[in-house]
Amino acid sequence: MKTVINPARVDFVTLRLFSAVVQSGSITKGAAQCHLALSAASRRLSEFEATAGAQLLERSVQGVTVTPAGHVAVQHAIRLLQGFELFGAELADFSEGYRGHVRLWANMSALTEFLPAVLWNFMELQPGIRVDIEEQLSGDIVRAVRDGLADLGVFAEGTPADGLTVLPFRDxxxxxxxxxxxxxxxxxxxxxxxxxxxxxxxxxxxxxxxxxxxxxxxxxxxxxxxxxxxxxxxxxxxxxxxxxxxxxxxxxxxxxxxxxxxxxxxxxxxxxxHRRLLLGYSAERPLSAAARVMVEHLRPTQESCSRSTW
Missing domain, CATH: 3.40.190.290 (D-Maltodextrin-Binding Protein; domain 2)
Structure with a gap:
């Protein structure tokens, strides 16, 4: 029978501990990083494996190694921890007077050629919207938008973009x-x-x-x-x-x-x-009001999307 993990039995302390143990290769070092006693850390890890229904770590006198199931678990743990940090950061933005927060990932071409001027203009018009910008490879951008780590992405045409709504950005x-x-x-x-x-x-x-x-x-x-x-x-x-x-x-x-x-x-x-850069966002999750405003601002005019001439 397929194991279904009960979210109520997994907390962020355990996820942070598990990630620290995987990254350090040691339960002792992971426990110290999370300010936990070694016995408490070992108990949390054993309970996490029991909840997952699979062995996530192989323990030895040399330290720990990650099982195939553990590799999958740590990827999801990192995503959850990043999501929680973003949750806290975005709520903090509202307490500081911002009216919205947009996470934009873009490839090097877009950041070098087109986005600086466009984003400067957007921030002048929308001072209440905070924009976090990150440069990444096109494939990673699509995955980040699909997984919810980014709200919007600008990437090269030809990048598989299943699950995204895609618009032309610039040529x-x-x-x-x-x-x-x-x-x-x-x-x-x-x-x-x-x-x-x-x-x-x-x-x-x-x-x-x-x-x-x-x-x-x-x-x-x-x-x-x-x-x-x-x-x-x-x-x-x-x-x-x-x-x-x-x-x-x-x-x-x-x-x-x-x-x-x-x-x-x-x-x-x-x-x-002659290639096209694309603007994409999740087709499955609704955009925030701030992200919708940015999409409208980033939509190209006929002049801005035309090919360059020499």
């Missing part, structure tokens, strides 16, 4: 960036496949832009020769300026540094170089 043009001394700098436009004989600078694994260029290289039947991987568009442009390779970046993210860093942006002729 984004990708270019090949190279130093002015690079052979590619002589071209006004180029097909991505013709660049693959050169070394590339890219973002770290998991970024939607890296996945896009890697897939394009695979479709062209050639490997993507990644020489350097970094965490930001600015770091990419610095590495490219140092002639460590070429890279694919959004035009708006590199346009201001072309002159100062002696870089050249070359238009890509591939259809995928």
């Amino acid at each position: 984004d043009e990708l270019v090949l960036l190279c130093s002015k001394s690079h052979p590619m700098a002589k071209a006004k436009k180029i097909a991505f496949a013709d660049c693959l004989e050169h070394d590339f600078v890219g973002l770290n694994r998991g970024s939607s832009l890296l996945e896009l260029t890697s897939r394009a290289a695979t479709d062209a039947g050639r490997p993507l020769r990644l020489r350097v991987q970094v965490r930001s568009f600015d770091a990419m442009s610095q590495m490219i300026a140092a002639r460590l390779g070429v890279g694919v970046l959004p035009l708006a993210a590199c346009q201001e540094v072309l002159g100062p860093r002696k870089l050249k942006a070359v238009r890509l002729t591939d259809a995928w170089a």
Whole structure:
């Protein structure tokens, strides 16, 4: 028979203890972090396993290791603890005079190119709404919105977004960036496949832009020769300026540094170089009044959503 956990038998002290034990690999260290006696901590963990109907930890003289069931349990425990912290933070906002709270997660392209000006304008118009902004990868953004960790998300088109209501946000043009001394700098436009004989600078694994260029290289039947991987568009442009390779970046993210860093942006002729950023929110949970106001503000006008021109 399937075990159904009774929420009344699981409290946040036990969830915090379990998470601390998993992260430290020790019941003694976890108990100390939660200011519990070792005997009380051991009893709580045993009762938690009995309630779950599964062994969550394997105990030995070297410490504890997490069972497969324990891995699932700690993921949910962390989500619940984060949710409770957000609950407290949002209630505190109202006590400080705010009329609403919106949690917005966005990918690097959106945060670098479009959101700063849009959010500044929104906060000027809506000073009573607190906005928390977090940069994440597109796939993580969708999961966060689906799980309720974020109210709204801005992510790249092509990211699976089941369970979300999705609207267009902005259009984004990708270019090949190279130093002015690079052979590619002589071209006004180029097909991505013709660049693959050169070394590339890219973002770290998991970024939607890296996945896009890697897939394009695979479709062209050639490997993507990644020489350097970094965490930001600015770091990419610095590495490219140092002639460590070429890279694919959004035009708006590199346009201001072309002159100062002696870089050249070359238009890509591939259809995928014109991509769309999307705005998403849960299709299953109603938006708060503050989040609805932000959605209306973020909806693009025809002018703002049009593709860039050179």
